[in-house]
Amino acid sequence: MLNKLSLFPLTTTIDPSGHLTLRGHRADDLAAQFGTPLYVYDLGTIRSRIATYRRALASYPGQTHLTYASKAFLCPALARLMAAEGVGLDIASAGELFIARRGGADPADMHLHGNNKTRRDLNAALQAGVGCIVVDNATELQLLAQLAAEQQRQVNIWLRVTPDVAVETHHRYTVTGSADSKFGFPLKEAEAVAGDLLAKQQGSGGAGEQGRDFASLLLSGLHLHLGSHFHDVEPVAEGVERLLDLAVRLREKYGWEMQELCPGGGWGVPYHPSDPPMPVEPFVTELVAATALSCRRRNLPLPELTLEPGRSLVAQAGVALYTVGGRKVIPGVRTYVSIDGGLTDNPRPALYQAKYTALLANRAGEAETETVAIAGPFCESGDVLIQAVDLPVAAPGDLLAVPVAGAYQLSMSSNYNAALRPAVVFVDGKEVKLVQRRETFEDLVARDVVDES
């Protein structure tokens, strides 16, 4: 059983006057300065998570690479931080590439994912010199070969393989590695497609023009990603075994040497005091050891090992701050306490029945005497951020702090009910920096084509 405070960024405390402080900054001061809803990220917590991954990866006897799955949350300032920390980026669209480059991240240290990459995605990646394109299906392989040949570019590719290994996440929508998945090549198809590609490149496939196209693709590795928010290493190790078997078959038939291997991301984080702890270090250490052993057993040279975590790098660093409004008491049923955000900045409870906790940041020292539901202001009955949380009796104007808000919240946000997306603030030691301003009403109509007639 965890306590609420341990879910917040590192160094979060309650000061003697009962105020929640994030790395020494009072949450209510931040809310007064920037308004609510407000997303606060503690950069020290992100750096600490990066260091933990690196420490654990260091036990791998070969090369390693840490990348950040930017779909968890991306803005130029975060891309800049990752670049400064030497962390590469997993991007999933030309849009993410654009934002990452705006933050100064180097495309050569990115890899592009997506199960239906468009010409625009692929062309943008080729033109920018993205380090690796993770090919998801045979249609994409054809298209990429054609585009790379047109642009006369060599491109490094991995195949995304769906190894048909089940992993337990919090919701079926976050499972990606089982047979019934829209992502990646099933093992048999991966073998056939890779075999075909290698055969064409070696001139044994009667390729002609096509063979020349495929010459622009350099197959350097294999990739899997089982799902998001799991906390069991064994399925990932099993997925790696299956990919290594595939690598052995490709070596035997085509002399192919796998240079890179990426077992994805997906490690979970506790969101709620009832969740078990999910320490990163033992997970990575075990995965690394299992991978090295499995390679040795198959007499495979150690590939460079890339991990691409998202949530476990940034989720705990983020806190969402909301202002409490009204309450509705339904005797014998429940009490709803309303806040000024919800579904539009955090769709996870509606999408996945995700469970959160919260505390009153301006009264964090008080006894929690009632259990309430936290409701957002949007026109959906599903806009309930938390079904049940213990709090002091909340009054209008109180400040509600929701921890573990750093991943898959703002990156999945919307303007439903013409909500304005919140401001984002980075706390870096003593420094507090606004990195994304709150949207304005003008932003809401910025894309509209006005008919002046």
Ligand SMILES: Cc1ncc(COP(=O)(O)O)c(C=O)c1O
């Ligand atoms: C291909 C891929 N890699 C990595 C991740 C990151 O997952 P997580 O944020 O759970 O670590 C995702 C997200 O689902 C993904 O789709």
